[in-house]
Amino acid sequence: MSRRRLPLGIWIRLVVLSVGCFAVLMPVVWMVLTSLKSAGQVFVTPPIWVFSPQWHNYAEVFELVPFQRYILNTATIVGLVVLGTLLSCSFSAYGFARLKAPGRNAIFMVLMATLMLPTTVTLVPTYIVFNHLGWLNTFKPLILPAYFGTAFFIFLFRQFFLGIPRELEEAARIDGAGYLRIWWAIFLPLSWPVIATVTVFTFIAAYNDFFGPVIYLSDESKYTIAVALSYFSGSPRIGPQIHLTMAATTIAALPSILVFLLAQRYFIRGIAVSGVNK
Amino acid sequence: MTQQRVVVRPVADRPSVSRSPRPRLTMTRRQALWCYVFIAPAVLGLLLFSLGPMIASLGLSFTSYDMLTSPIWTGTENYGALFADPIFRKSLGVTLIYGVVSVPATLVIALVLAILLNAKLPGLKFFRSAYYLPSVISGVAVAMVWKWMFNGEYGLVNAALAKVGLQGPAWLTDEQWALRALIFMSLWGFGGTMLIYLAGLQGVPKELYEAARVDGASTFRQHLHVTVPMLSTVTLFNLVMGIINSLQVFAEPFVLTQGGPNNSTLLLSVYLYQNAFEYLKMGYASAIAWVAFAIILVLTLLVFRSTPMWVHTATEDDR
CATH class of the missing domain: 1.10.3720.10 (MetI-like)
Structure with missing residues (x-):
């Protein structure tokens, strides 16, 4: 596209969008810049923009707090949550999309209605039950619910399954395949776009979750990245060292940003569906 | 248990492929059973993590409960x-x-x-x-x-x-x-x-x-x-x-x-x-x-x- 041919309206849009973009990305830039400053440079007013980057700040974060531990904890929880969500949601969605049974549609409606249910309403009793089971300070309360389906993702899988031609499974049934085989060997391999969308969404949600980990995990060795980060500014080890706090924040923000940048189209598709189809 | 509740569906609207009605009835019944198997995780999740806790929290809101002693019914006192x-x-x-x-x-x-x-x-x-x-x-x-x-x-x-x-x-x-x-x-x-x-x-x-x-x-x-x-x-x-x-x-x-x-x-x-x-x-x-x-x-x-x-x-x- 040659520059000359751009109409004035487009130029105005570009200028407005660039200014807005600058403002929106500023906090991220500021975070990264601060994370590379030395302890002294952080407290210079007005803020300095040119300095030699102190990359060792990042290494220092790993030395001061057991960040590897937090990464491992988070990876365990997020991995198992993603797996459980994919299995349980696609499994249930197959029943909702393809198999007829009395009461099925009513159950589906109730399930969809729970999308409006704020998590705070179910929080206290769930906590009490997990406490009775002796599961506090374990990952179980954070992982287990993922194996019982999530309304929105069941909805996404069901929508996709409804569009798969019936001839495919009829052929398989003639060959003697049962419903389990059909779900596993025909429907799942066909639905990779939904699998990708659900994976990305679940990853971001589980990775960013704070309320769950903060009430269930009390032992520092069990912390997720989000919980550990929230205690940083007051912690005796990092305390008021803003440059280190910002380095830790940058590390914490990186996985969600990377996943978003790598899997943008699935992400955008999922959001688009959520807004338009309801 | 579920078997007894399954409604026998009319078969008249089905294409009349020459088969006796008996296996067809069991087919729909079988399908219904499998449907319940497939939606079971979602139904359990609904009961265990949504509707159940929702009702429980409504009940709890009429009690005084500190997790150490049993809940005491206090009526609308909390509200x-x-x-x-x-x-x-x-x-x-x-x-x-x-x-x-x-x-x-x-x-x-x-x-x-x-x-x-x-x-x-x-x-x-x-x-x-x-x-x-x-x-x-x-x-x-x-x-x-x-x-x-x-x-x-x-x-x-x-x-x-x-x-x-x-x-x-x-x-x-x-x-x-x-x-x-x-x-x-x-x-x-x-x-x-x-x-x-x-x-x-x-x-x-x-x-x-x-x-x-x-x-x-x-x-x-x-x-x-x-x-x-x-x-x-x-x-x-x-x-x-x-x-x-x-x-x-x-x-x-x-x-x-x-x-x-x-x-x-x-x-x-x-x-x-x-x-x-x-x-x-x-x-x-x-x-x-x-x-x-x-x-x-x-x-x-x-x-x-x-x-x-x-x-x-x-x-x-x-x-």
Whole structure:
């Protein structure tokens, strides 16, 4: 596209969008810049923009707090949550999309209605039950619910399954395949776009979750990245060292940003569906 | 057990492939059984993690329970105490201000950006990603960044204000400004709403703009009279979701201010957390949850009731 041919309206849009973009990305830039400053440079007013980057700040974060531990904890929880969500949601969605049974549609409606249910309403009793089971300070309360389906993702899988031609499974049934085989060997391999969308969404949600980990995990060795980060500014080890706090924040923000940048189209598709189809 | 409840379906409407009716009946019955097997995880999840806890928390809200001794039935005492509780009333007010300012402001910003981004532009993909980027960052990380942004002495916000000759407040430690800072920060997460609007814009027929242009409408008026009404169902969705979310925001106020100073940023979810997990007042916390839930239900109902006035449902002649 040659520059000359751009109409004035487009130029105005570009200028407005660039200014807005600058403002929106500023906090991220500021975070990264601060994370590379030395302890002294952080407290210079007005803020300095040119300095030699102190990359060792990042290494220092790993030395001061057991960040590897937090990464491992988070990876365990997020991995198992993603797996459980994919299995349980696609499994249930197959029943909702393809198999007829009395009461099925009513159950589906109730399930969809729970999308409006704020998590705070179910929080206290769930906590009490997990406490009775002796599961506090374990990952179980954070992982287990993922194996019982999530309304929105069941909805996404069901929508996709409804569009798969019936001839495919009829052929398989003639060959003697049962419903389990059909779900596993025909429907799942066909639905990779939904699998990708659900994976990305679940990853971001589980990775960013704070309320769950903060009430269930009390032992520092069990912390997720989000919980550990929230205690940083007051912690005796990092305390008021803003440059280190910002380095830790940058590390914490990186996985969600990377996943978003790598899997943008699935992400955008999922959001688009959520807004338009309801 | 399920077998006895399965309704025998009429087979008359099925194509009459020559088979005796018996295996066909067992076929439908078998299918129903398998259906229940497949939807079992979702049904169990519904009972164990949604409906069950929901009813349990309603029950708990009529008790006094500290998790150490058995719950004591206290009737509506918690609810009476709530409305006499000055901190709860303050928290309710704070949440209301937060929602009333943050939700509509987010909608406006998201819509304007969606309109700007809904055109063939150089760098379009970059702009869309850049504007959405902050929305994927976790609440805790966002709060950490903004805590530093809002730092009264060394923060970027006040440095920028100083550039134009203004003396910025201490934001998060100033009772007057903390909630405003929180609301301002919440606007950073407009990305999701913007993408939903962008998706909605794809469905607005181009001819409507043509027609408006022929009638001599300016770009602004075209959007006001075409885009806004055509996207009203999307706005409805975003509005309802925004209301629900604003009553659930937790990580940001918790990390940023812990509800302070002087409870000026004590959103309902933070007060609920304090009661449940700091004071172990499980019954009282459940009552807070149910009041919040009731507010969501009433507001959602009001929004839906008001829809005939502002939501334009697509009809045949829009096409």
